[in-house]
Amino acid sequence: MLRSFAIENNKIVETNPEFANILVYIHPDEEERQFLVDTYKLDEHTLASTLDPDELARLEFEPDHAAFIGKRPKNYSGKEQFLFRVSSYGMFLFKDRLIFIIAEDYPIFDGKLFNKCTSVHEVVLKLIYQTIFHYLDHLKIINMISEALEHKINSSMENTYLLNLFSLEKSLVYYVNAIHTNGVVLEKIRNGAAKIGFTSEQIETLDDIIIENNQCFRQAEIYANILAGLMDARASIVNNNLNHLIKQLTIISVVFMPLNILASMGGMSEF
Numbered sequence: 001m002l003r004s005f006a007i008e009n010n011k012i013v014e015t016n017p018e019f020a021n022i023l024v025y026i027h028p029d030e031e032e033r034q035f036l037v038d039t040y041k042l043d044e045h046t047l048a049s050t051l052d053p054d055e056l057a058r059l060e061f062e063p064d065h066a067a068f069i070g071k072r073p074k075n076y077s078g079k080e081q082f083l084f085r086v087s088s089y090g091m092f093l094f095k096d097r098l099i100f101i102i103a104e105d106y107p108i109f110d111g112k113l114f115n116k117c118t119s120v121h122e123v124v125l126k127l128i129y130q131t132i133f134h135y136l137d138h139l140k141i142i143n144m145i146s147e148a149l150e151h152k153i154n155s156s157m158e159n160t161y162l163l164n165l166f167s168l169e170k171s172l173v174y175y176v177n178a179i180h181t182n183g184v185v186l187e188k189i190r191n192g193a194a195k196i197g198f199t200s201e202q203i204e205t206l207d208d209i210i211i212e213n214n215q216c217f218r219q220a221e222i223y224a225n226i227l228a229g230l231m232d233a234r235a236s237i238v239n240n241n242l243n244h245l246i247k248q249l250t251i252i253s254v255v256f257m258p259l260n261i262l263a264s265m266g267g268m269s270e271f
Contacts, residue, residue, distance in 0.1 A: 001026040005109065010116045012109045012123070015105035020055040021120060024108060025101045027051065041100060042092055043067065050101040051092030057088075059188045065094045066196050068124070068185065071178035073138045075104055082145060082164045082233060083139055084171035092126055093196065096124055121198055125205050128186070132212050135179060139178040139220055142168055163226065174252045179217040186210050 004020035005012050012022065024196045025032055046067050050054040053074070060148060067090065074085040092099040098120040098204040100108070112131060115125050144166055189196065193203045210249045 001030065001105070002028075006039055007117055007119070007123070010118055011115050013116055017195045022095055022100065022123060023096045024076070027100070027103050028101065036099065040065070040092065042093075042099070046090070046099070047093070049210065050088055051103050053085065053087050053103070055088045057178070057185045059185050059192070061195065066192075067091050067092050068189070070128065070131060070185065073134050073175070076141075080167075081166060082167040082171070084142060084168075084175070085123055086174050091127065093120065095197065096120065100127065101243060111120070121202055122205075125202060127211060128182075129209055129212070131182070132209070132216050133173060135216050135220070139175070139216075139223060143223060146223075150230075169224070170262045172220060172227060175220045176224050177252065179220055183210070183213045183217055186213055 004017040005022040074087040090101040
């Protein structure tokens with residue numbers, strides 16, 4: 001699916017494709033991919049990488065454009081059972097045109113972040129900024145869920161909550177890896193900023209984005225380390241609760257055992 005946008009009066013507005021300088025393809029089908037390859041000379045492998053969730057972030061330079069493959073948080077669904085995943089996206093930056101390819105639809109240009117845009121280069125930087133904010137929002141949610149599950153584990157003997165925590169731990173591993181690879185590519189973009197066509201002001205913004213991404217990475221890493229370190233302790237709590245219950249049942253059995261013996265003796269028939 002194609003959505004077309006243009007920069008008018010420093011704002012991004014949706015328009016017809018013939019007037020657009022920002023083309024957003026949402027999970028393009030085979031026909032749309034072939035059109036991008038034939039018309040804009042996009043590399044087929046790079047284009048396929050934009051929809052591969054296992055693809056690493058990277059930066060490539062083509063004769064008339066720069067191709068950036070990044071990692072962003074996937075829209076969370078309750079069906080995921082507390083597993084937060086990442087997806088890939090691609091930005092193909094030409095001199096005066098941007099092709100943005102994503103695997104799933106979401107409100108891309110909503111919010112005050114995109115209230116003032118002067119060029120497609122600035123849109124690229126703000127899209128990367130938006131991704132970092134998305135990660136930070138998910139990290140806050142993961143931390144809140146983790147604390148809620150921890151309280152439930154303290155009074156529960158079931159494995160359900162522990163498995164949910166394991167899913168969160170797995171999610172943080174995905175996030176740490178994705179944020180790190182994004183950071184590596186951001187450094188490459190910074191080194192090739194002049195070649196890409198960023199202005200000095202945009203380079204300063206890029207420096208701020210790199211700092212924000214590093215802070216996001218450290219926060220994700222801290223959450224991951226804390227959750228991994230406490231998983232064994234929380235598993236021990238479940239075992240202790242179970243052992244305590246078994247102990248109580250054993251005491252009850254010992255108390256009633258003499259009564260059971262007497263009842264058995266009294267009920268025996270004498271010959």
